[in-house]
Amino acid sequence: MDVSCSCEEKLSLNFDDKKVDLSLMEPIFKKYEGQSASLISILQDTQELYGYLPLSALNLIAERTGSKRAKIYGIATFYAQFRLNPTGKYIILQCQGTACHVNGSKEVSRAICEELNIKPGETTEDGLFTLEDVACLGCCSLAPVIMINGEAYGNLTPDSAKKIIRDIYEKERRKNSDEN
Amino acid sequence: MKIRIGLGSCGIAAGGRKIKNIFEKLLKESNKQIEIITTGCIGMCYLEPIVDIIDDNGTYTYANVSPSMAEEIFNEHILKGLPIEKYIVSTDKKPHPQLEKQVRIVLRNCGIINPESIEDYIEAGGYSALKKALSQMTPEEVIEEVKISGLRGRGGAGFPTWFKWNAARASKGNEKYIVCNADEGDPGAFMDRSVIEGDPHSLIEGMIIAAYAIGAHTGFVYVRAEYPLAIERLNIAIEQAKEKNLLGENILNSGFDFELKIKMGAGAFVCGEETALIASLEGERGMPRLKPPFPAQSGFFGKPTNINNVETYANVPWIIKNGGQEFAKYGTEKSKGTKVFALAGKIKRGGLIEVPMGMTLREVIYEIGGGIKEDKEFKAVQMGGPSGGCIPKELLDTPVDYESINSTGAIMGSGGMIVMDETTCMVDIARFFLDFTCKESCGKCIYCRIGTKRMLEILNNISEGKGTVEDLEILEELCYSVKDGSLCGLGQTAPNPVLTTLKYFKDEYLSHINDKKCPAKQCRALLSYKIDAEKCIGCTMCAKSCPTSAISGERKKAHTIAQDKCIKCGNCIKTCKFNAIYTE
Numbered sequence: 001m002d003v004s005c006s007c008e009e010k011l012s013l014n015f016d017d018k019k020v021d022l023s024l025m026e027p028i029f030k031k032y033e034g035q036s037a038s039l040i041s042i043l044q045d046t047q048e049l050y051g052y053l054p055l056s057a058l059n060l061i062a063e064r065t066g067s068k069r070a071k072i073y074g075i076a077t078f079y080a081q082f083r084l085n086p087t088g089k090y091i092i093l094q095c096q097g098t099a100c101h102v103n104g105s106k107e108v109s110r111a112i113c114e115e116l117n118i119k120p121g122e123t124t125e126d127g128l129f130t131l132e133d134v135a136c137l138g139c140c141s142l143a144p145v146i147m148i149n150g151e152a153y154g155n156l157t158p159d160s161a162k163k164i165i166r167d168i169y170e171k172e173r174r175k176n177s178d179e180n
Numbered sequence: 181m182k183i184r185i186g187l188g189s190c191g192i193a194a195g196g197r198k199i200k201n202i203f204e205k206l207l208k209e210s211n212k213q214i215e216i217i218t219t220g221c222i223g224m225c226y227l228e229p230i231v232d233i234i235d236d237n238g239t240y241t242y243a244n245v246s247p248s249m250a251e252e253i254f255n256e257h258i259l260k261g262l263p264i265e266k267y268i269v270s271t272d273k274k275p276h277p278q279l280e281k282q283v284r285i286v287l288r289n290c291g292i293i294n295p296e297s298i299e300d301y302i303e304a305g306g307y308s309a310l311k312k313a314l315s316q317m318t319p320e321e322v323i324e325e326v327k328i329s330g331l332r333g334r335g336g337a338g339f340p341t342w343f344k345w346n347a348a349r350a351s352k353g354n355e356k357y358i359v360c361n362a363d364e365g366d367p368g369a370f371m372d373r374s375v376i377e378g379d380p381h382s383l384i385e386g387m388i389i390a391a392y393a394i395g396a397h398t399g400f401v402y403v404r405a406e407y408p409l410a411i412e413r414l415n416i417a418i419e420q421a422k423e424k425n426l427l428g429e430n431i432l433n434s435g436f437d438f439e440l441k442i443k444m445g446a447g448a449f450v451c452g453e454e455t456a457l458i459a460s461l462e463g464e465r466g467m468p469r470l471k472p473p474f475p476a477q478s479g480f481f482g483k484p485t486n487i488n489n490v491e492t493y494a495n496v497p498w499i500i501k502n503g504g505q506e507f508a509k510y511g512t513e514k515s516k517g518t519k520v521f522a523l524a525g526k527i528k529r530g531g532l533i534e535v536p537m538g539m540t541l542r543e544v545i546y547e548i549g550g551g552i553k554e555d556k557e558f559k560a561v562q563m564g565g566p567s568g569g570c571i572p573k574e575l576l577d578t579p580v581d582y583e584s585i586n587s588t589g590a591i592m593g594s595g596g597m598i599v600m601d602e603t604t605c606m607v608d609i610a611r612f613f614l615d616f617t618c619k620e621s622c623g624k625c626i627y628c629r630i631g632t633k634r635m636l637e638i639l640n641n642i643s644e645g646k647g648t649v650e651d652l653e654i655l656e657e658l659c660y661s662v663k664d665g666s667l668c669g670l671g672q673t674a675p676n677p678v679l680t681t682l683k684y685f686k687d688e689y690l691s692h693i694n695d696k697k698c699p700a701k702q703c704r705a706l707l708s709y710k711i712d713a714e715k716c717i718g719c720t721m722c723a724k725s726c727p728t729s730a731i732s733g734e735r736k737k738a739h740t741i742a743q744d745k746c747i748k749c750g751n752c753i754k755t756c757k758f759n760a761i762y763t764e
Contacts, residue, residue: 078622098562
């Protein structure tokens with residue numbers, strides 16, 4: 001990887017820089033060719049492609065759009081949607097909305113962290129779960145709510161949240177032993 | 181006979197899709213030809229999944245439908261024509277008490293029509309306002325009609341809609357833009373999402389009419405990426421409108437061209453602010469800039485731009501169709517029409533409601549919302565999210581209109597209404613919102629960036645029992661400094677949750693500071709766990725669950741908790757089967 005100064009080198013530690021196939025990005029550049037105001041859309045499509053924003057992809061976006069790398073990095077870190085590291089197989093979104101908060105989401109969150117042994121924003125070592133806080137999932141009448149890979153689970157208690165995770169672990173374990 | 185199933189995000193989250201699959205399977209097995217209509221959210225989210233059976237006698241609404249109930253409904257009501265009384269919550273003859281007092285203008289079609297069918301929308305009177313505007317009215321007349329209606333911006337600040345439109349129309353230049361702010365970032369609010377999911381064409385129609393009034397030919401809907409279903413339905417609706425020549429060139433042979441695009445927001449609360457939203461639309465970081473110039477003069481790429489939120493646009497077709505006068509019949513002198521609220525928190529009937537302006541908070545919470553969960557004591561209602569404030573019990577008779585709500589220190593906001601009971605700690609709520617604004621501050625203004633952080637530290641200290649009375653003075657001073665020293669609405673209003681709780685619930689702050697007690701028993705650091713010697717039978721379960729071995733006692737004798745060892749994890753309370761452990 002080429003870096004132009006030492007601060008950029010330090011910055012690169014924030015990223016997972018696994019080799020990805022950058023040629024997959026050509027259709028994205030083509031789609032937005034000649035369109036101004038499309039940086040966010042390009043980043044969104046790139047994340048859709050890889051599941052996160054690899055450093056090499058960000059550098060390529062800077063090169064191809066004629067923007068400074070700092071600007072691309074600035075946008076990628078400004079918005080909550082963008083991730084700089086790969087995620088686990090299951091992404092757990094913990095709703096941090098007001099309705100969830102007054103209905104006990106803190107306790108639920110504590111139980112989930114305990115069960116997975118990670119903090120929000122982290123991924124488990126086995127690469128199975130990523131835990132994230134989100135502003136509001138908009139299912140306030142089901143508070144407290146979490147969403148796992150797009151499916152919402154409502155009216156949670158610390159125990160029921162733990163059980164949901166254990167069930168997924170169990171499902172994965174059975175699948176693995178079937179495959180072996 | 182028809183089956184109608186609510187599949188808004190809340191309906192799906194509650195299992196609506198599974199119920200639909202069951203009905204589809206049963207219909208197939210029995211060779212019955214009955215139409216299943218899927219709709220958006222009717223607003224009674226706490227009753228989801230909701231199934232309506234429409235037969236020759238009327239409409240019957242079944243609530244909280246489980247898979248086994250679905251089978252029963254199928255066997256009895258659908259096959260034999262026998263409605264199951266015990267599961268029915270309302271009928272067309274006897275509407276649900278939550279719906280009875282509502283006036284539905286914005287939500288007129290939500291939960292009734294299929295949001296993915298433009299024919300349904302047209303059948304319900306849709307796009308007739310657009311036809312009227314394009315064929316019988318000049319742009320000036322459209323603006324005049326909106327002026328007569330008294331419609332004010334539903335995004336929170338309540339700026340007169342006609343005034344914005346007029347300013348954008350009056351701005352020089354042929355290239356103008358129109359934007360819908362659907363970046364609903366306020367935690368605890370889901371009005372915009374429900375309207376787009378339940379009735380996307382009303383937003384599109386409203387935007388086309390506004391574009392015609394202003395003279396814009398391109399529009400954007402800036403919508404949160406976290407709302408995948410809303411985006412999907414909006415995309416479908418835009419394609420359908422194009423096919424029917426309601427979008428595109430020479431709309432309905434009027435000579436007016438308008439193109440509508442979706443831009444996905446990437447998750448930043450500050451993008452609810454107009455200038456930040458425009459920066460984000462331009463592909464930049466969403467950071468606000470100084471106003472003036474206002475977007476109506478210089479907005480998207482420096483061109484005149486009009487921004488309204490979803491609810492504002494969704495009101496427009498109704499106003500043009502029925503006339504501004506008709507709309508102005510609802511509401512108060514200065515706040516006309518209706519307002520949609522997302523009612524949530526410790527409320528019995530949570531959901532999406534629409535009421536005429538001027539109804540009191542008491543009526544909204546008790547008559548529509550059914551009162552407090554488990555009949556606990558009402559403490560406060562939070563309005564306006566992180567920019568708003570908490571309104572106490574004494575002010576429950578405040579009417580819902582812009583001026584009255586502002587006078588309490590809260591704001592109308594976009595419509596989040598979170599009800600809190602005796603178990604909600606007001607210091608914790610202030611801390612919760614500050615934590616949010618602190619994270620969401622874009623960092624441009626020093627007071628907002630650092631001031632909110634210092635305020636949060638003080639609040640954290642207070643909730644951990646480390647606060648002093650002097651802290652409250654510093655806190656209040658910081659509130660006013662952050663208000664004065666911030667460029668945009670985010671910083672200017674961020675102190676509101678703190679100021680209102682300080683104003684109405686100072687005694688709770690003082691309990692945390694002086695007595696080191698949290699009256700609502702929410703602030704963990706201030707709780708002490710104790711064992712009731714009379715209830716404890718000495719089963720030793722709690723002692724086994726304690727991670728720090730703070731609990732001791734002989735078998736079959738009352739146990740005690742050593743307070744210096746206790747880390748307040750709450751394990752013992754969860755383990756005790758005899759309710760012998762309590763908190764103080």
